[in-house]
Amino acid sequence: MILYKGRIYETSKNASLLQTLKADADETLLNKSIDREKLISAADLIAGKIKSGEYNYLLEQTDIDGIEEYVDRAAEMLKRENLLLNLKASLPALVELPEIDAYIAPVGVLFHIAAGNVDVLPAYSVLCGLLCGNVNILKLPSQDNGITIKILSELIKIMPELSDFIYVFDTPSSDVGSMLKMAEAADKVVVWGGDEAVSAVRKMLPANIGIVEWGHRISFAYIGADYEKYPDKLQGLAEHIIKTSQLFCSSCQRIYINSDKEEDAEKFCRYFLPYLQAARNKRPLKDIGAAAEQTLIKYAEDIERSINNEYKNEKKYSGEGCALTVKADKELQISGFFGVCDVSALPLDQLFGVLRRKKGYLQTACIIADEQTAEAAEDIMVRAGVNRITSPAKMSDTFIGEAHDGAPELYNYVRIINKEV
Amino acid sequence: MKYRRAVFNKKPYNAADNGEFIRAVRELTEYHIKHNEKYAKICADAGFVPEMLTCEDDLYKLPFIPTLTLKKHELFSNGGRGILIKATSSGTGGKAGVVGFELSGLFCALKMVLKIFAHKKLFSGRFTNYIVFGYKPDRKNKTAVSKTAFGATLFAPALHRTYALTRKNGKYEADLDRVCGAIVAYSKKKHPVRFMGFPSYTYFAMKLLEEKGITVKLPEGSKIMLAGGWKQYYREQVDKTEFYDTAKRVLGVDDENIVEFYGAVEHPIAYCDCKNHHFHIPSYSRVIIRDVTTLKPLPYGQTGLVELITPMVKATPVTAVMPDDLGVLYPGQTCGCGIESPYLEIIGRVGLKDVKTCAAGASALLGDIKL
Numbered sequence: 001m002i003l004y005k006g007r008i009y010e011t012s013k014n015a016s017l018l019q020t021l022k023a024d025a026d027e028t029l030l031n032k033s034i035d036r037e038k039l040i041s042a043a044d045l046i047a048g049k050i051k052s053g054e055y056n057y058l059l060e061q062t063d064i065d066g067i068e069e070y071v072d073r074a075a076e077m078l079k080r081e082n083l084l085l086n087l088k089a090s091l092p093a094l095v096e097l098p099e100i101d102a103y104i105a106p107v108g109v110l111f112h113i114a115a116g117n118v119d120v121l122p123a124y125s126v127l128c129g130l131l132c133g134n135v136n137i138l139k140l141p142s143q144d145n146g147i148t149i150k151i152l153s154e155l156i157k158i159m160p161e162l163s164d165f166i167y168v169f170d171t172p173s174s175d176v177g178s179m180l181k182m183a184e185a186a187d188k189v190v191v192w193g194g195d196e197a198v199s200a201v202r203k204m205l206p207a208n209i210g211i212v213e214w215g216h217r218i219s220f221a222y223i224g225a226d227y228e229k230y231p232d233k234l235q236g237l238a239e240h241i242i243k244t245s246q247l248f249c250s251s252c253q254r255i256y257i258n259s260d261k262e263e264d265a266e267k268f269c270r271y272f273l274p275y276l277q278a279a280r281n282k283r284p285l286k287d288i289g290a291a292a293e294q295t296l297i298k299y300a301e302d303i304e305r306s307i308n309n310e311y312k313n314e315k316k317y318s319g320e321g322c323a324l325t326v327k328a329d330k331e332l333q334i335s336g337f338f339g340v341c342d343v344s345a346l347p348l349d350q351l352f353g354v355l356r357r358k359k360g361y362l363q364t365a366c367i368i369a370d371e372q373t374a375e376a377a378e379d380i381m382v383r384a385g386v387n388r389i390t391s392p393a394k395m396s397d398t399f400i401g402e403a404h405d406g407a408p409e410l411y412n413y414v415r416i417i418n419k420e421v
Numbered sequence: 422m423k424y425r426r427a428v429f430n431k432k433p434y435n436a437a438d439n440g441e442f443i444r445a446v447r448e449l450t451e452y453h454i455k456h457n458e459k460y461a462k463i464c465a466d467a468g469f470v471p472e473m474l475t476c477e478d479d480l481y482k483l484p485f486i487p488t489l490t491l492k493k494h495e496l497f498s499n500g501g502r503g504i505l506i507k508a509t510s511s512g513t514g515g516k517a518g519v520v521g522f523e524l525s526g527l528f529c530a531l532k533m534v535l536k537i538f539a540h541k542k543l544f545s546g547r548f549t550n551y552i553v554f555g556y557k558p559d560r561k562n563k564t565a566v567s568k569t570a571f572g573a574t575l576f577a578p579a580l581h582r583t584y585a586l587t588r589k590n591g592k593y594e595a596d597l598d599r600v601c602g603a604i605v606a607y608s609k610k611k612h613p614v615r616f617m618g619f620p621s622y623t624y625f626a627m628k629l630l631e632e633k634g635i636t637v638k639l640p641e642g643s644k645i646m647l648a649g650g651w652k653q654y655y656r657e658q659v660d661k662t663e664f665y666d667t668a669k670r671v672l673g674v675d676d677e678n679i680v681e682f683y684g685a686v687e688h689p690i691a692y693c694d695c696k697n698h699h700f701h702i703p704s705y706s707r708v709i710i711r712d713v714t715t716l717k718p719l720p721y722g723q724t725g726l727v728e729l730i731t732p733m734v735k736a737t738p739v740t741a742v743m744p745d746d747l748g749v750l751y752p753g754q755t756c757g758c759g760i761e762s763p764y765l766e767i768i769g770r771v772g773l774k775d776v777k778t779c780a781a782g783a784s785a786l787l788g789d790i791k792l
Contacts, residue, residue, distance in 0.1 A: 285714065292713035292726050292747055293772030299716065299743075300489040302466075307459045307494065311466040318715035340714055 001170055003149050006156045006163025011170055018178055021167060022185040025109045025135045028164040034133045035161075040083050042159040043127070047078035058150055073398060074120065082400045087131065089401030090410035101419045106133035107210075110413065111186035113139050113173075113201060114148075115193040123151040125190060130165060132413040137182050138168045173200070180204065188212055188412070212412040217249035217363030217405065219388075219395060220332055222351070222377050223268065224258045224369025231275075233368045236393025238275040240366075242283050242322065243396075246337045250364040250388065250396040253335045255324075256346040256354075258373060262328060265345040269317040269324040272343075277319040280339055285321045291338035298336055332358045348376055355384035363405065364388040364395050422525065424448050425732045429529040431704040433537045434760045440476075442707065445732035446740055447474040450483060453738040457498040460738040481709055481718045485728050485741035488687055491518030497737055504736045508568065510686045520686050523736040530689055530733060533705050537691045538576065541680060545577035547642060550607040552600060554618030554626070555649065556593055557584035569684075573617040573646055580612055585622045597626050604630065604672070605637060613642035620647040620681070624664060627671045638673035645674055648682040650767075661698060683767060687742040688729040692765065699756045699764035706731040708765050710750050711743075724749050724768055745771045 002009040004017050005024065049055055050071060059071065076082060094102045110129045114122035122138055129136040140148055149168055156163050171178040183189055188210035191201045198215050205211060221237055237252065244251040255272075257265050285291055305311040315326040322339035332354060335342040346354060355362060362385045367374045378389055387406035390397070403409065424445035431438075451471045454461045464470070467484040474483065486496065488510065497504060504521035522530070538544060555570035574582055583603040586593045604626065607614045616623055623645065630636070645668055651658040659667075665676040676698070683692040683700050692700040702708050709718050710725040719725045727748040730741045747768045753761040 288713050288724060289747060289769060289771050293745075295714055295716060296487050296489060296726065296743065296745065296771060300487045303463055303484075303487065303490045304493070306463045306466040307490075309462070311462070313466070316715075318712075318717055320712060320717070321714050323715045338714055 001146070001149055001168075003152060003166060003168035005167070006153075006160065008149070008153070014169060014171055014175075014178060017167075017169075018181045021137065021181065024164075025137065025167065025185045028135050029108055032161070032164055034130060034165060036131065036133065038159060039130055039162070040080055042155060042162075043078045043083055044080040045158055046154065047075045047080075050075040050078070055154075058147070058154075077398065077400065083131070086401045087410065090403075090408040091132075091414060092408070092411055092416060094416070099421060101421055103417050103419075104414045105417050107413055107415055108187035109135045109137065109185055111137045111139070111182050111189045113179075113189060113191045113193070113197065114141050114144075115197065120147065120151065121192065122148040125192065126152060126166060126168075127155075128410060129190070129413055130162065132410050134413060135165050136167065137186060138166070139173070139179065139182060140168060140170045142172060144170070173197075176204065183209055190214065190412075214405065216361070218253055218332055218334070218358060218361050219248075219250050219364035220254045220256060221252045221366045221368065221392060221395075222256050222258070222346075222381075224367075224373040224377075225264070226370055227257075227268065227368055228271065229370075230368050233366075233392045234272060234275045235279070236391060237366065237368065237395075238272070238279040239282075240393055240395050241276065241341055242279040242339050245287075245339070246335065246341070248396045252341060252366070252392075252395060254332050255341055255343045256330070256351070257343065258348055258369065258377075259345045260347045260350075262326060262345050265326045265343045266315055266317075269315070269326055269343055273317050273319050273322075273324055276322045276324065276339065276341075280319065280322040285338060287338070294337050294340075298340075330354050332362075348373065348380065351377065352380045352384050355381065355386065359385045362386045364390060366390055366392040366395050368392060422448060422452075422735065425525075425529065425735075428705055428732055429532050433533070433540050433703045433705075434701060434762055436704040438477075438704070442704075442732070443474055443477050443480070446480065446483065446730065447471050449732045449735065449740050450474065450738075452735060453498050453740065456500075457496065457738055459494065459496055460498065477707065480707055480730055480741075481711075483730070483741045485730075485743045486687075486739060487743045488518050488685070488745060491520065491687055491739070491742075495519055495521075497521045498735065501736070508686045508689075518687060520689075520734065520739055521736040522689075522734060526734045526736060529705075533703070533733075534691055537693050537703060541693050543576045543644075543646075543680065545613075545642070547577055548580045548612050549577040550580050550603075550610065550612055550614045551582045552585070552603060552607070552614065552616045552618075552626075553582055554585045554600075554616060554620075554622035557587045559588060561588075569648065569682075570618050573648075574615070577613070577615065581607075585618065585626070595622060595625075597622070597629050600626050601630050601633070601635070604639075605635060608637035608639050608672075611640060613644070614639045615643065616645040617648070618646075619649045619651070620664065621651045621658070623647060624659060624667065627667045630671050631667070636671050636673075643672075643674055643678065645672070645679045646682065647679070648684070650683075650770075683765070685729070685742070685744045687739050687744060688731060689733060690729070690731050695756060695758040695760055695764070697756050697758045699751075699758065699766070701753060701756070701758075701760040701764045702762045704762075705733065708748075708750055708763070710748060713747070713771075721750055721752055721763070726771070727765065727767070747771060 002013060112125045114125055122140060126136045126138050152166055183205055189201055190212040191198055192214045194216045198213050241252055257268050317324040325342050327342045327344050330344045330346050365381050365386045367377050424441050427441040428445045454464055463484050469484050473479055503523045505524050507519050507521050509517040509519050551574045553570050556567040558567045558571050585600050586595050665679060668674045668679060681694045684690055690706040694700055707730045709728040711728055712719055712725050724747055726743055727746040728743045749766045750763050753763050756764055
């Protein structure tokens with residue numbers, strides 16, 4: 001499905017609509033502007049409707065796991081006061097300069113290549129573009145379940161003039177010709193996705209089109225030797241692992257124990273497994289098929305290592321629907337998903353080296369340790385490239401106005417215009 | 422392999438087992454470890470030695486081979502010597518696994534097939550018209566599913582065979598219009614008609630007839646035999662009741678004349694449903710359901726990954742395999758058909774829903790090896 005100037009078209013109209021896209025986007029850019037105040041009111045109205053349950057019928061049509069967890073938070077973020085706070089925190093701060101005036105203008109036309117990793121992300125990306133006054137072209141991810149066009153159509157229903165600022169296509173990424181046409185209409189491409197997606201876009205783009213990369217990231221927990229003193233934090237970490245199914249950039253993929261002895265990692269597993277099990281018992285596994293696939297793939301990898309003489313004996317601590325594995329290999333990598341987490345002993349003095357090998361990918365860390373260890377760990381993490389430090393339970397929570405991968409979220413969607421006084 | 426012989430000499434169901442099965446698995450595992458370096462490494466790394474198999478409760482200790490591994494490696498024992506035929510899986514997801522069979526294993530398979538199908542009264546001397554909802558066999562097609570579908574047309578002497586999937590321009594294409602024409606034509610003859618093949622195409626053909634406003638009454642003795650699962654049409658899968666109702670409505674075939682098979686090339690045991698349409702485990706195999714995250718064996722009634730065990734094949738170490746199926750095992754007595762062995766319900770396949778993640782490095786886990 002295609003959403004073009006507020007109207008829905010069949011995918012078969014892709015080629016003909018792409019013929020007019022650049023002209024239509026430029027026409028809007030030249031002659032129209034978004035009333036930001038009105039847009040914020042529209043978003044605030046939607047927030048109210050979400051809270052009152054008016055969109056429940058829409059949400060029921062999707063198969064988003066654990067949607068109820070995120071709906072309230074989304075409504076909160078769309079509230080007027082929070083949008084205003086986000087704008088204040090995310091837009092560049094202008095300083096009064098002696099010789100030149102400065103003001104903020106939209107980039108122009110943004111082409112969002114959205115990833116399908118979070119169901120509402122494509123619509124959110126467009127909303128960010130709109131808040132900064134941009135015309136937005138969106139290529140839907142292949143796994144989009146229809147919710148993006150529904151959300152954006154709802155926004156257009158409340159504020160019809162936005163129709164000139166929103167163009168959504170369901171073109172597959174393999175259709176390079178169409179992708180290029182969309183890119184050529186844009187000033188900047190906003191790409192969400194893994195290394196392959198980012199590299200492919202970099203290769204495809206002409207030099208005069210900018211790129212905003214929101215790539216995949218990895219997150220972890222660092223635990224001091226005195227972890228038994230913090231049952232609430234351990235419970236929070238366990239619930240975070242189970243609640244997010246470890247599918248987010250901010251989901252914990254490895255637990256590091258401040259020790260150089262593998263036995264300490266094993267001891268931690270024995271201590272922590274009941275917490276993980278309790279969290280799993282509260283939230284039984286929903287997507288059995290996906291979890292089974294991951295388990296089979298990991299098991300097949302073990303078999304592969306045996307065949308290739310590369311097998312590493314790893315101690316597994318299995319619960320029901322959750323597991324911990326002690327890994328001698330300390331590299332920060334994906335543990336797996338759906339409640340299976342790797343644990344390694346990693347003394348503080350080796351933390352920097354391990355993290356640096358993941359520079360550019362580091363995102364969220366939580367620390368469970370005494371104050372002195374926590375401060376030292378935080379300093380190392382920040383120096384190594386970690387961008388977010390949260391409590392264990394809130395590793396994947398969104399905080400109003402927070403930066404995105406270390407940068408103000410909307411910074412890339414605007415320009416600063418200078419005019420000589 | 423005297424214990425293997427003893428296992429395959431048994432009646433298909435309700436046969437007493439005095440330890441023959443576990444001994445057969447043990448003797449076969451010892452053989453594979455001795456004659457298959459790769460398999461020996463797998464067992465060694467898993468800390469497994471055949472002496473650990475003392476009773477059937479120990480079967481879970483035997484390392485199983487996922488079909489994913491068979492799609493990457495030819496794991497033949499004894500250097501592939503003695504292999505009489507090689508069968509490939511249907512290759513759902515693009516890759517096919519290869520299993521080699523030796524003469525003695527094929528002989529076990531033949532004994533099993535004769536006993537199970539005789540139990541189900543599938544052999545008949547009456548001339549029969551066949552509709553095969555599967556691939557028309559040719560030299561290029563080595564899949565087990567095409568061979569077994571053809572094999573099923575030998576249960577009763579064939580007058581004609583009409584295939585739903587025929588090769589055109591190098592690719593298989595379904596021609597359900599032609600099949601519907603054949604169904605109508607065969608329904609007017611006195612000879613029974615047998616359908617054999619994928620439930621998806623069988624169902625689509627019945628719906629197509631219904632859309633055309635055609636209902637027929639197939640001659641007495643006609644049967645619908647289903648095998649191979651719904652494959653890429655899993656989204657269109659209907660429940661069994663809907664299927665049986667449609668067969669009754671469109672073809673005049675009662676549900677007692679609908680027979681379903683379950684099996685895999687990696688585990689060539691013929692699971693044939695009972696009168697209550699349950700797949701009871703025959704004397705020649707065992708099934709373990711494992712937890713989808715920890716792989717721990719699960720009790721009856723819980724959904725998990727299906728592990729299939731049989732001491733049939735000597736040429737390939739497929740004694741314990743794990744296909745990509747999710748299932749539940751129930752106690753045999755809860756069926757009520759008289760067969761006492763547990764029965765397996767297949768719930769679906771793994772990984773049908775896309776995993777959505779933004780965790781860095783996940784593509785290695787997701788993109789490369791999609792089942």
